[in-house]
Amino acid sequence: MLKGRHLIGPRDFSVDELEGLFTLAGRMEEKPRDWMDVAKGRLLASLFFEPSTRTRLSFEAAMLRLGGSVIGFAEPGSSSTTKGESLADTIRTVSAYADVIAMRNPKEGSALLASRFSTVPVVNGGDGGHHHPTQTLTDLLAIRRLKGRTDGLRVGFCGDLKFGRTVHSLAQGLARYPGNSFVLVSPPELRVPDFITKEIFEKEGIEYLETEDFEKVLPELDVLYMTRVQKERFFNEEDYLRLKDSFILDGARMRLAKADLAVLHPLPRVNEIAVEVDSDPRAAYFAQVKYGMYARMALFASILGAA
Amino acid sequence: MLNIAKIRNGLVIDHIRAGQGMRIFNWLGLDKAGVPVAFIVNAPSKEMGKKDMLKIDETIAIDYAVLGLIDHNITVNVIENEVITEKIHMTLPERVENVLVCKNPRCVTQVEKSAPQVFILSDRKKGTYRCEYCDEARGEIDLR
Numbered sequence: 001m002l003k004g005r006h007l008i009g010p011r012d013f014s015v016d017e018l019e020g021l022f023t024l025a026g027r028m029e030e031k032p033r034d035w036m037d038v039a040k041g042r043l044l045a046s047l048f049f050e051p052s053t054r055t056r057l058s059f060e061a062a063m064l065r066l067g068g069s070v071i072g073f074a075e076p077g078s079s080s081t082t083k084g085e086s087l088a089d090t091i092r093t094v095s096a097y098a099d100v101i102a103m104r105n106p107k108e109g110s111a112l113l114a115s116r117f118s119t120v121p122v123v124n125g126g127d128g129g130h131h132h133p134t135q136t137l138t139d140l141l142a143i144r145r146l147k148g149r150t151d152g153l154r155v156g157f158c159g160d161l162k163f164g165r166t167v168h169s170l171a172q173g174l175a176r177y178p179g180n181s182f183v184l185v186s187p188p189e190l191r192v193p194d195f196i197t198k199e200i201f202e203k204e205g206i207e208y209l210e211t212e213d214f215e216k217v218l219p220e221l222d223v224l225y226m227t228r229v230q231k232e233r234f235f236n237e238e239d240y241l242r243l244k245d246s247f248i249l250d251g252a253r254m255r256l257a258k259a260d261l262a263v264l265h266p267l268p269r270v271n272e273i274a275v276e277v278d279s280d281p282r283a284a285y286f287a288q289v290k291y292g293m294y295a296r297m298a299l300f301a302s303i304l305g306a307a
Numbered sequence: 308m309l310n311i312a313k314i315r316n317g318l319v320i321d322h323i324r325a326g327q328g329m330r331i332f333n334w335l336g337l338d339k340a341g342v343p344v345a346f347i348v349n350a351p352s353k354e355m356g357k358k359d360m361l362k363i364d365e366t367i368a369i370d371y372a373v374l375g376l377i378d379h380n381i382t383v384n385v386i387e388n389e390v391i392t393e394k395i396h397m398t399l400p401e402r403v404e405n406v407l408v409c410k411n412p413r414c415v416t417q418v419e420k421s422a423p424q425v426f427i428l429s430d431r432k433k434g435t436y437r438c439e440y441c442d443e444a445r446g447e448i449d450l451r
Contacts, residue, residue: 087419107415109440113422128413130441195442199429 003305006115006122010136010169015176022141024307025291025298032065035297038306039068045098046072047090048125049105054267054289055125055135059102062296066306071098091117100304102134121303129163129230135266136169137299138292143174143223145291146262146284152179154220158247159227159272162190166266167227171196181207183217187246189239190229214247218256224249226265226272226285250274254282264288311345311362318369319384319391320361325349327378328359334377340367372400376407379434401428407436411443 002017013021028035044063048056051074060070087110094101095118103114104125111124111131126132144150155174157167161184171192174180182201184192191210201208211217218224229244249263254277265273265285277283301307323331328348337344343364352358366385374381375397385393407426409416416422416438425439437444 086421087415088421105415106413107418108411108413108443109415109438112440113415113419116422127415128441193442195437195444 002299002302004121005303006111006118006124007133007299007303008111008115008122008124009131010133010172011176012133018137018140018173021137021295021298021302022144024302025141025294028297028301029290029294035066035301037067038301039063039066039304042066042068042099042304042306043097044068044070044072044300045094045101046070046074047094047101047103047105048072048074049076049103049110050126051075052104052126054292055104055132058289058292058296059123059125059134062293062300063100065293066297066301068099068300068304072102087113088117091122095119100300123299123303126165129165129168131169132165132266133169134296134299135166135292136173137295138288139166139170139225139264139266140173141291141295142264142284142288143262146287147222147260150174150180151177153222154181154183155223155225156183156185156217156221157192157225157227158185158214158249160190160229160243161186161192161227163230164227167192167225168196170225172200175200175204175206182209183221184208184210185212185214185217185247186210187212187243190243190246215253215256218253219258221257221261224257224261224263226263226269228265228268228270228272245271248272248274249277251276251280254280257282311347313389314362314364314386315389317342317365317386318361318363318367319386320363320374321358321382321384322352322355322380323359323361324378324380325355325357325359328361331359331374331377331381332361334373335361335369337361337363340365342367371395371397372403373406375399376403376436399428399431399434402426402439403436407438409438409441409443411438411441414438414441414443416440 046059063070091114100121102123102125106128108128108130111127115122124133161167231240261282262284263282345362347360349357350360379397379399381397383395384391403426404423408424416424426436427439429435429437435444
């Protein structure tokens with residue numbers, strides 16, 4: 001039962017609850033008209049303290065497609081935080097108006113803190129470099145559709161694995177399914193933090209490999225999750241410039257990969273996937289966007305008790 | 308060895324790692340406790356080589372969870388009528404609130420000062436804690 005629940009981290013929902021959400025998302029995708037009024041009269045507060053186009057629009061489109069309405073702001077400049085209001089007070093106020101809150105905030109742990117002060121469900125739309133669980137719902141749904149399963153897969157993550165919150169959340173999400181193993185391709189400075197490798201992979205006996213040799217490991221992969229090196233996560237421009245072009249997926253590298261590889265990317269892309277790859281049938285990152293909206297529709301309908 | 312008078316009723320905080328005694332004295336606020344306290348540094352110890360000790364001449368309330376967090380090898384002897392009536396061994400608490408302070412500059416607790424600083428025990432063997440908000444293992448004991 002997801003009614004009234006928050007979604008803060010990638011492990012907040014059980015595997016069975018996720019399966020229920022994915023089944024519901026599938027029904028919504030199949031017959032969207034059947035769901036166009038289920039959230040009528042319900043209000044989403046979309047609080048984006050950090051710029052985002054894709055995630056914010058996906059949340060808002062999901063609520064509107066369920067017949068609900070949306071209030072909120074798209075940048076911190078238009079909220080009371082510029083006047084020095086605390087996040088706790090903003091959340092107390094907004095939860096008096098809305099039925100559900102979707103929030104992105106650059107501070108790590110901000111969504112957990114918000115959930116402590118909210119009287120309505122809080123959905124984490126990204127808390128700094130920490131977690132992004134609705135992207136994980138999106139990614140797991142995409143993998144399930146593209147590969148027919150979410151277990152027994154060799155999954156590669158490539159790029160910024162240190163600050164890439166989508167990577168942290170998806171790795172934790174996939175680690176719950178049996179038989180998955182992970183290949184982590186990044187420069188040493190941008191490796192996956194040890195709260196994933198040491199405390200999840202090693203504690204749970206999950207096989208993983210950290211490498212800088214992208215071409216050597218490409219042929220092994222069933223799923224390749226590419227990420228952008230995010231300029232906004234660096235305190236120092238020099239480090240960003242040095243690392244931004246570390247690993248690029250192009251046509252030549254795609255020739256090394258399996259015929260049924262699924263290439264995913266949380267988007268936006270900068271240059272880590274060459275445009276020539278877009279026409280490759282294994283490039284699934286634009287299809288992934290649509291799964292994201294259905295995943296969020298299923299999530300809102302469930303936590304609002306409207307499904 | 309230096310001779311310190313026996314206490315009649317009170318607590319002996321023993322097996323403090325040498326050099327850590329002052330930290331514990333400060334944390335427990337013993338300078339303001341209003342009771343006689345003997346602070347012994349570098350006392351010889353069979354097990355530890357050297358150790359620090361605190362003798363408190365009254366049975367005052369102590370937060371054992373915090374003491375365990377600072378040094379889980381500490382033992383506290385409860386003295387009644389000059390006899391040890393209880394030996395309390397420290398354990399690492401599962402959760403501590405407003406004891407450790409998160410050092411991650413990106414953590415929400417850096418800006419939301421009214422939020423409680425909560426740390427969860429992540430590895431009992433290594434004695435490591437992680438910030439409940441941001442998952443970072445960068446807490447420092449807050450001696451404010």
